[in-house]
Amino acid sequence: MDATQKSSSKTAKPRRTRRTGRRDPLAITVLKKDHREVEGWFEEYEQLESDSDKLALFSKIALALKVHTTIEEEIFYPEERGEVEDDMLDEAYVEHDGAKKLIAEIEAMKPSDDFYDAKVKVLGEYIKHHVREEEQPGGIFAQAKRGDEDLDAMGERLRARKEELMAQMDGAKLA
Numbered sequence: 001m002d003a004t005q006k007s008s009s010k011t012a013k014p015r016r017t018r019r020t021g022r023r024d025p026l027a028i029t030v031l032k033k034d035h036r037e038v039e040g041w042f043e044e045y046e047q048l049e050s051d052s053d054k055l056a057l058f059s060k061i062a063l064a065l066k067v068h069t070t071i072e073e074e075i076f077y078p079e080e081r082g083e084v085e086d087d088m089l090d091e092a093y094v095e096h097d098g099a100k101k102l103i104a105e106i107e108a109m110k111p112s113d114d115f116y117d118a119k120v121k122v123l124g125e126y127i128k129h130h131v132r133e134e135e136q137p138g139g140i141f142a143q144a145k146r147g148d149e150d151l152d153a154m155g156e157r158l159r160a161r162k163e164e165l166m167a168q169m170d171g172a173k174l175a
């Protein structure tokens with residue numbers, strides 16, 4: 001019986017970090033899930049041919065990034081002040097601002113315009129760099145996990161705010 005339990009718990013995959021084998025708290029799980037989703041969409045974008053598909057996927061990417069940066073800026077970053085090095089948090093805000101400017105530029109363009117694809121590609125690279133700063137060993141998430149904040153409770157708030165913003169920002173786009 002014990003042996004069976006052991007082997008079945010080996011195959012089941014609870015939330016774990018690759019490096020420590022420890023489960024990520026909910027806030028980190030929620031944020032990492034957003035990162036993976038948007039990374040997948042940037043890859044998908046590279047395969048697209050038609051302007052309408054590009055426009056549709058880019059608006060999904062833009063909405064996801066706006067919502068994600070907002071929940072980080074409203075909840076995660078400010079609550080991690082004091083737990084995470086100031087310089088790292090300051091740089092993260094600046095990187096968010098850079099991404100938002102590039103998103104706004106792309107939104108003002110049409111997929112048929114020169115440099116549209118190039119700007120989407122550069123945005124993807126920029127986001128990849130930023131995500132690395134958050135997820136790398138010793139990075140923002142690692143420092144947050146070592147801190148005293150209740151990251152499971154924060155995860156619930158991040159999720160709720162995300163849902164609210166998705167509805168608001170998606171609605172605003174249609175209006």
Ligand SMILES: [Fe+2]
Nearest residue numbers: 031068072134
């Ligand atoms: Fe993030």
Ligand SMILES: [Fe+2]
Nearest residue numbers: 072092130134
């Ligand atoms: Fe971020």
